[in-house]
Amino acid sequence: MPAKRYLMTPGPTPVPPQVLAAMAEPMIHHRAADFRKHYGECLARLKQVTCTESDVLLFTASGTGAFESAVVNLCAPGERVVAVTAGSFGDRWVKLAQAFGADVVQLKYAWGETPQAADLEAKLKEIGGAPVAFVVQSETSTGVVSDIEAFAKVAQAAGTTLVVDAVSSLAAVPLEMDAWGVDVVISGSQKALMTPPGLGLAAVSQRAFEHASRVKQPRFYWDWEKTRAAQAKVDAPFTPAVSLVIGMNVALGMILEEGLETAFDRHVRLGRATRAGIKAMGLTLFSPDEDRSAVVTAVNSPAGIDSGDLNKILKDKYGVTIAGGQGDLKGKIFRIGHIGWFDLFDITTTLTAIEIALAELGADIVRGTAVNAAVAAFQA
């Protein structure tokens, strides 16, 4: 295994040294003033990043835990929920809601297709409405990013509470919770928020809190009201993940110092650079070739090459970790994450390594052009 490592997966993502350093400070008590300072600042910054005046509830959990909080606060057993699915994470939310007795109607796309708000509008009309709908902003398994503003418009018009999975997209691509009228935004610490995994978050609108107050579904750890009440006193109902909160506060400070608009623009350029480099090698994209697809780039593995073999060489020989395909796409695609703590040189490094490794595997690729193409696309 090479000494230098490069983490290019769509989560967990690289954590800035400043964040790691903050987490390595001596432990402090979660109810003491010194922790409350970090915690209060972190909660306020989360609102800024989510573009909301509402509470962003923090759970010691992975993103799936935070999503479960949306299900148990919003979905009564037997009630209908529409789940927009076009990949691995959409499928997970279907199973999660079904586990809690929801009557899940799927608006199902093939993996790699981009869900359309007009289809949700038609589906809601067809089934006579639904109290809740789920949609994934960035489907990490395929690289597709959906137009959440359009989905929010449809959901609002239908009186449907919209839950957006923004686990891999928050702070990478725009999501204006209040301006767009999104009811619930779910995310996690380990993607564009540049923090190790372990914190899940649920930004909850006033309308969604009211919805939750009417839903009879057992809940304790995930109870939104309990968490809201504690956070109002800069407290947590259960011991929070102190070091992760302190780390995330530093990461959020870095994101806000860069500025959300600048960060979004950077992600667009990172996506463009990746796609340009991939195409210059003569490879074809699995994820859409469009600016919105700025989180993960999914690439079809060249003919005769199992993407698992590519990933193995990259990891074992060159220290570069990228992701493979999930489900039916296993072996057929590879995925490059460019979420969070990434700049142009991370992309050129990844492209260079992929070019070397594919050549070793005997793939029929164009060599020597990917980096230049990436630089040009980034700077355009």
Added chain:
Amino acid sequence: MPAKRYLMTPGPTPVPPQVLAAMAEPMIHHRAADFRKHYGECLARLKQVTCTESDVLLFTASGTGAFESAVVNLCAPGERVVAVTAGSFGDRWVKLAQAFGADVVQLKYAWGETPQAADLEAKLKEIGGAPVAFVVQSETSTGVVSDIEAFAKVAQAAGTTLVVDAVSSLAAVPLEMDAWGVDVVISGSQKALMTPPGLGLAAVSQRAFEHASRVKQPRFYWDWEKTRAAQAKVDAPFTPAVSLVIGMNVALGMILEEGLETAFDRHVRLGRATRAGIKAMGLTLFSPDEDRSAVVTAVNSPAGIDSGDLNKILKDKYGVTIAGGQGDLKGKIFRIGHIGWFDLFDITTTLTAIEIALAELGADIVRGTAVNAAVAAFQA
């Protein structure tokens, strides 16, 4: 605020520098071989610390989350559960089980009393048995440690699945899960396991897995089978808290290198030293004056002194954080944790600071004897 800080609370507890350093290493991917090495080792070490051959399931959550996993896997709505309560955490498990529809029968003691297995035996007889019972090993709010071996005997004879809250006690006082026939042990990373908060664990016996397979209660994130199946492949069903797992693996290695028996003996001595010093000052104990009470020492605040004032001076002027009383005990007791990364000098430091601060508050205490008494008790 003084530059040097001393964390003497019963959780979160001080984290060894080696653990902090391990957590500050660059992020790695949770499905890559380098993480699996840490993860597999961590899961194996957890079994050793819990003295079990069964699976120890790891959740990205606080201890309360892990306890919720026991409730949703074992308690069917409407079914009876006996909760042994003698403090704040006992009370929390009552509320948690009630939230999921359990018919909770309380075996209730005053805060500070030590629950007795014979009382559980009588209660189970009185109500005609119960499928599940909860008991707290170390009640952090009072410093009382219960005799779990005796409780397990009673539960086994009654055919009751016993869930033990060992959040603050695991690796501090003996808990031989398999030898004693305990069905479920719940714990968390941030106490004697010397790791920041964020990992909850549930050690589950084969009998408890079978019990869970019969219980109809919606579950997804907390589902034991899902987690067991993933862990069997050295995987996790949802992105685990990578850095905390890596840190806890280092901490567990330190605990096992010291040896469990040596660690237990150290905790007994730390408890003795603390009690001896406290009594030498002329103060009285709230927690029992016995060797088993080796996790937290609770002390009655001297006449006329609000323990909140003591804690404030200790924190703000001397950098020493201890805990106050919870619930009705607020202001009336203070609590010194000695769980995990503690040695004799942590105790003498804390006693010295308490002596100085109480003198400043005008308390009628004996000065100049606490440290000697503590040293003598530790070395006896």
